[in-house]
Amino acid sequence: METKEENFLNDSTMESIKSLTEKDAKTFLNLIYALLKDNKSPSEHLNSNVLSIFEKQLPRVAKARQNKN
Template sequence: METKKGNFSNDNTMESIQKLTEQDAKTFLNLIYAILKDNEIPSEKLISQVLSVYEKKIPRLVKARQDNN
């Protein structure tokens, strides 16, 4: 379920994370690591980027995998 801002609730985010394949999970961890490693990003933007992975990218990938099956 999406909230007013277009973000997914914590329950839906956790459900999406649990549906990731091992390879997808590793890919997202590498993406998050790359975001965190970048010291040029101000902290507010850093948090926003990491949240975007959890709230937008992971659920989209899970939905796409389900649609393909």
């Protein structure tokens, strides 16, 4: 069961994803693909890196794009 904080993170992550341009989205997918390709078996560290992209980097990119416009 999700906590309120986890639910908020999921909501803000989804909003960030919706705010990405096609170019931003492709860049992030390429980064995630490279992380997955370079690892023979998923580990906690890999999962942490991928989650970091969604929870931290996506919101920053979306916010920077909004501030630019």
